[in-house]
Amino acid sequence: MANTPSPSTDQLTPDRSAPWLEPRGLYVHVPFCAHHCGYCDFAVTVGQDHLIETYLEALALEIDRTEVTTPVDTIFIGGGTPTLLSPDQLGRLAGMIRRHFPTRPNLEFSIESTPESITADKVAVLADHGLNRFSLGVQSFQGHTLRVLERQHSGDQVTPAVEIIRRRVPNFSMDFIFGAPGQTITDWEHDLKRAIALGSSHISTYGLTYEKGTPLWKQRESGDVIALGETDELALYTMSHELLGSAGFEHYEISNFAKPDHRCQHNEKYWANEAYHGVGVGAVRYVGGRREHNKRNTKDYIRVVFSGESPTFQQEELSPFERARETLAVQLRRSDGVSRQAFLHQTGHSLKSIVQHRLAPMIEAGLVTDENECVSLTFAGKCVADGLVSKVVWG
Ligand code: SF4
Known part of the structure; x- marks a missing residue:
């Protein structure tokens, strides 16, 4: 596979045909x-x-x-x-x-x-x-x-x-x-x-x-x-x-x-942090790296759609680095944690380049584990997940 990262690589071009770009x-x-x-x-x-x-x-x-x-x-x-x-x-x-x-x-x-x-x-x-x-x-x-x-x-x-x-x-x-x-x-x-x-x-x-x-x-x-x-x-x-x-x-x-x-x-x-379609009032969609939010008021939504316009009222496209940090924040919620290799493949950034210097004290405190090339929260970490994830990702 042309895009297979080596463990020492800190940056690489993300796979362009992957589920994080095409909604499934x-x-x-x-x-x-x-x-x-x-x-x-x-x-x-x-x-x-x-x-x-x-x-x-x-x-x-x-x-x-x-x-x-x-x-x-x-x-x-x-x-x-x-x-x-x-x-x-x-x-x-x-x-x-x-x-x-x-x-x-x-x-x-x-x-x-x-x-x-x-x-x-x-x-x-x-x-x-x-x-x-x-x-x-x-x-x-x-x-x-x-x-x-x-x-x-x-x-x-x-x-x-x-x-x-x-x-x-x-x-x-x-x-x-x-x-x-x-x-x-x-x-x-x-x-x-x-x-x-x-x-x-x-x-x-x-x-x-x-x-x-x-x-x-x-x-x-x-x-x-x-x-x-x-x-x-x-x-x-x-x-x-x-x-x-x-x-x-x-x-x-x-x-x-x-x-x-x-x-x-x-x-x-x-x-x-994979792509998805979203339709309807207040819906969010994430397609090709762009996140779009639909209008939150039902009458507004109906009016705009009938007039042939897009119901989107807000959109954002993060830089690859910010997207990598966001990916880390959501993937830490999973018991499967964040696989170093899959993360690099998905985001183009190595986990090490983003958070490595912040992990050691958290591992020592028993809140995070870093084993088998995968970083995840312990149960003690899950108990304080909101604050902990923000500290891990954004410092
Ligand atoms: S109003 Fe009640 S039933 Fe309706 S979405 Fe909110 S929590 Fe659910």
Whole structure:
């Protein structure tokens, strides 16, 4: 192979035909939700279901205008709550995606969902279009946690939703939030055990963040809710690692756990810093090294797409060196870590030229390992990942 780096090389031209340049993944955003959860600051559209039909028409136009150079092997419909759409609308959405984007035989085709929006006919129409993975936003089974997060479903709605999904789509993931006000370690243990018992092949656990301006952030500012302390949060995170590990889940990314062969292949593209298409309001795409952000307001997005213009409102193209640093930052999130050889091949820069002088104290502190030509975070490193990654990468 002409481009094989030698271990002593510090710079080389990245492979021009690689998955970090040509998108092999597709993200489709559906912004509609029945209700705005108290902690959420995603691009969501609430109480405007009358816009769904027009939004689907705009999405069809954006999809038709998307240049496709190679088949995709992952499709992820996210939101919002995509399963708020009717079975007919979901069928049309999946159909327009499948018609425009050629796929590879091992396609992973996922959709985000909520327990209260699942019905058998929605699952059936999606499965008929090749959808083979559900990602269910459970967040908790506990009534008091769901109330503080202002979720619309109850813990009791989860099992029936899972039963409906599994009849057609056996592979499903569950999302949980830990660190909610009032959440105890017993609550968390109960949540994880129920998720395991329901047969989830993949579990995501996200630490609650108080995003400025959200209702939950305001409640914390006014003292109406008390945030959990760092020690309590760490105890919950450690429990996820231990309990899910002993149940056969691999802790393959800071917030993600998978049964063997059930990692989320779509999200793995983000953590590898590989290219992906992105369509819909608020969607991001990363194609040929350029990252583009679509407008975040649904009415603006529809207007611009119908007028024949691009819905992009912001774009950036990093220098090769900055891109290498960004690649390092996301790849450190993976338990697979950063392979020195693959990193050089992908970015054109050696890991050594970027961070070598910063690694030694972190290895000594037990936060990072550097073995077999691969750098990765230890569990202690994962516990302080945000600050640690920024220190490793940017100093
Ligand atoms: S369902 Fe999800 S996307 Fe919609 S408001 Fe709640 S957290 Fe946000």
